[in-house]
Amino acid sequence: MTQPSRYIKILDTTLRDGEQTPGVSLTLENKIEIAQQLNKLGVDVIEAGFPSSSEGERKVVKEIKKIGLTSQICALSRCTRKDIDAALDCDVDLIHIFIPTSPVQMKYAVNMTPEQVLSSATESIQYIKKCGVKCEFSPMDATRTEMPFLRQICKAAQDAGMNSLNIPDTVGCMIPRTIFELFKELKSFIKVPISVHCHNDFGLAVANSLAAVEAGADQIHVAVNGLGERAGNAALEEVVTTLHVVYDYKTNINTRLLYSTSRLVSSLSGVSVQVNKAIVGENAFAHESGIHTRGVTEQPLTFEPISPEIVGRTRKLVAGKLAGTRGIQVELNEIGIHPNETQLTEIVQRVKELGDKGKAVTDADLIAITSAVMGQVIGKEKIVDLCDMAVITGIKVIPTASVRLTIDGKEYVASETGVGPVDAVLKAIQKLTGNIEKIKLSEYRLEAITGGSNAVAEVIIKVEDEKGNIFSARATREDIVMASVEAMIDGINKCLLKNRNKGKKQ
Numbered sequence: 001m002t003q004p005s006r007y008i009k010i011l012d013t014t015l016r017d018g019e020q021t022p023g024v025s026l027t028l029e030n031k032i033e034i035a036q037q038l039n040k041l042g043v044d045v046i047e048a049g050f051p052s053s054s055e056g057e058r059k060v061v062k063e064i065k066k067i068g069l070t071s072q073i074c075a076l077s078r079c080t081r082k083d084i085d086a087a088l089d090c091d092v093d094l095i096h097i098f099i100p101t102s103p104v105q106m107k108y109a110v111n112m113t114p115e116q117v118l119s120s121a122t123e124s125i126q127y128i129k130k131c132g133v134k135c136e137f138s139p140m141d142a143t144r145t146e147m148p149f150l151r152q153i154c155k156a157a158q159d160a161g162m163n164s165l166n167i168p169d170t171v172g173c174m175i176p177r178t179i180f181e182l183f184k185e186l187k188s189f190i191k192v193p194i195s196v197h198c199h200n201d202f203g204l205a206v207a208n209s210l211a212a213v214e215a216g217a218d219q220i221h222v223a224v225n226g227l228g229e230r231a232g233n234a235a236l237e238e239v240v241t242t243l244h245v246v247y248d249y250k251t252n253i254n255t256r257l258l259y260s261t262s263r264l265v266s267s268l269s270g271v272s273v274q275v276n277k278a279i280v281g282e283n284a285f286a287h288e289s290g291i292h293t294r295g296v297t298e299q300p301l302t303f304e305p306i307s308p309e310i311v312g313r314t315r316k317l318v319a320g321k322l323a324g325t326r327g328i329q330v331e332l333n334e335i336g337i338h339p340n341e342t343q344l345t346e347i348v349q350r351v352k353e354l355g356d357k358g359k360a361v362t363d364a365d366l367i368a369i370t371s372a373v374m375g376q377v378i379g380k381e382k383i384v385d386l387c388d389m390a391v392i393t394g395i396k397v398i399p400t401a402s403v404r405l406t407i408d409g410k411e412y413v414a415s416e417t418g419v420g421p422v423d424a425v426l427k428a429i430q431k432l433t434g435n436i437e438k439i440k441l442s443e444y445r446l447e448a449i450t451g452g453s454n455a456v457a458e459v460i461i462k463v464e465d466e467k468g469n470i471f472s473a474r475a476t477r478e479d480i481v482m483a484s485v486e487a488m489i490d491g492i493n494k495c496l497l498k499n500r501n502k503g504k505k506q
C-alpha cells in the first residue's frame with residue numbers, strides 16, 4: 001500500500017551547529033553568503049547562530065534577519081534571560097532553546113537538579129511566548145534522558161506553550177529502531193510538530209533522522225556536507241535526496257542547487273568533502289570500471305540510482321586500471337579526440353599499465369598517452385596562453401602578481417594580490433579567464449620530487465567550472481610559481497575546450 005506523500009520541513013543548522021565543526025570559523029560575509037544560498041535552496045528555517053555567545057555572533061544573526069529572506073530565521077539560546085534577550089534583540093522569527101536533561105549532562109555540564117531544569121525550561125518558554133516569538137524547545141541529550149523525565153519535561157514544555165519540540169540525539173547514540181520507537185512514543189502525547197536533530201558519531205545521523213520521520217517527525221535539523229560538532233550532523237543533501245527519491249516525500253528544497261551549495265560551504269568553511277561522499281562527493285557520479293562505464297553510457301540507470309542532474313551534477317567517466325574501452329572512448333570524444341579502433345585499444349592498454357603501477361591516471365596522463373599512441377600532439381590546443389608574468393614578494397610588501405595572457409588570440413593583462421606569490425598569480429589568471437567562464441581552483445597540491453632548495457616541484461591542481469565539473473592538471477618545474485601557473489592554465493584550457501566541444505555537439 002503506498003503511503004500518501006508527506007511534507008517534511010528542513011531546518012538548516014550549518015551556520016550554528018555546522019560552525020561548531022572543529023577548526024571552522026566563518027566571517028560575517030561568509031555567513032551572509034551561505035544564508036542567501038540556503039534561502040535560494042529553499043530551506044524552511046535557517047538557524048543563523050547563537051547570539052549570546054559573542055557580540056560578533058549577535059551581529060551575524062541580526063544582519064541575516066535584516067536581509068529579509070523567505071526562510072524563517074532562528075536563533076539558539078540557553079534557558080536563561082540573558083540568552084533569550086540577546087536572541088530577541090536580533091528580531092528573529094523563532095528562538096530555539098535548549099537545556100540538558102540527561103543525568104550525566106544535568107550533573108556535569110550545568111550542575112542542576114531535574115527540578116531546576118524543569119522550571120528553567122518552562123519559565124523560558126513562557127517568557128519567549130509572552131514576548132510574542134515562536135519557540136522550539138530541545139531537551140538536550142534527549143536520547144540519553146531517563147524516559148519518565150523526558151516525558152515529564154516534554155509535557156511541561158507543551159503546557160508552557162512551545163510551538164515545536166526538538167529531540168536531539170546529541171552524541172549520536174541511537175540506531176534507527178530505537179529512535180523510531182522513541183518518536184512513536186512522543187507522537188502519542190505531543191500535539192505540536194516534532195523535529196529530529198541527529199549527530200553522526202556512529203555514522204547513523206541520516207538513517208536515524210529518516211527513521212524518526214517514519215515514526216512521525218515533522219522537521220529534520222541538517223547541515224550542509226554534514227558539518228557539525230565532532231562527526232557532524234545529518235547531511236542536508238543526503239537527507240533531502242533520500243526523502244525525495246526513496247520516500248517520495250516533499251520538501252521545499254530545489255535539489256538542483258544541492259551541489260553548488262555543498263561547494264560553496266566547502267570552500268568557505270575550508271572543510272573538504274570526502275571524494276566518496278554520497279550525492280556531493282567527487283566520485284558520487286564517477287565511473288571507472290569497464291562494465292560500469294559501458295552500462296551507464298548505454299543506460300544510466302544500470303549503475304546510477306538517480307540522474308546526476310537532479311542534484312546539480314554531471315556524470316564523469318574516469319580513466320584508470322579498471323577502465324573499459326567504451327568509457328575512455330567517450331571521455332576522449334568529449335574533448336574532440338577520435339582515435340581509431342587500434343589506437344583506442346592501445347590507449348586503454350597503456351592506461352591500465354599506468355594504473356597497475358599504482359598511479360592515479362589524471363586527465364593529463366590520458367592526453368599524454370593518447371598523444372603518444374596517435375603520434376600527434378593533441379590536447380595542446382589552447383584557448384588561454386601565457387605571454388608573460390611577474391611576481392613581487394617580500395617581508396614588507398603584499399605579494400602581488402601581474403599576468404599577460406592571450407584568450408582566443410586576444411591579449412589581456414591583470415594584477416592581483418594574495419597571501420603569497422602563488423595565490424596572487426593564480427587569482428590574476430582567474431580574474432582574466434573569469435570573463436569567459438567562471439572556473440575556480442578547487443584543489444592545489446605541491447610535491448617535491450627531488451630534495452634540496454633546487455628541488456623539482458610537481459604541482460597538481462583541480463579546477464572546477466560552474467556546473468561542478470572538475471578537471472585535473474599537473475606541471476613539473478624547479479620554479480614553484482611557474483609550475484603552478486602552467487598547471488592552472490592547463491586545467492583551465494581543458495575545462496574550456498571540453499565545454500566548447502560539448503557546445504558544438506548539441
Ligand code: KIV
Nearest residue numbers: 098138140141168170
Ligand atoms: O546536539 C545538540 O544537542 C544541540 C543542541 C543545542 C540542540 O545542538
Ligand code: ZN
Nearest residue numbers: 017168197229
Ligand atoms: Zn547538535
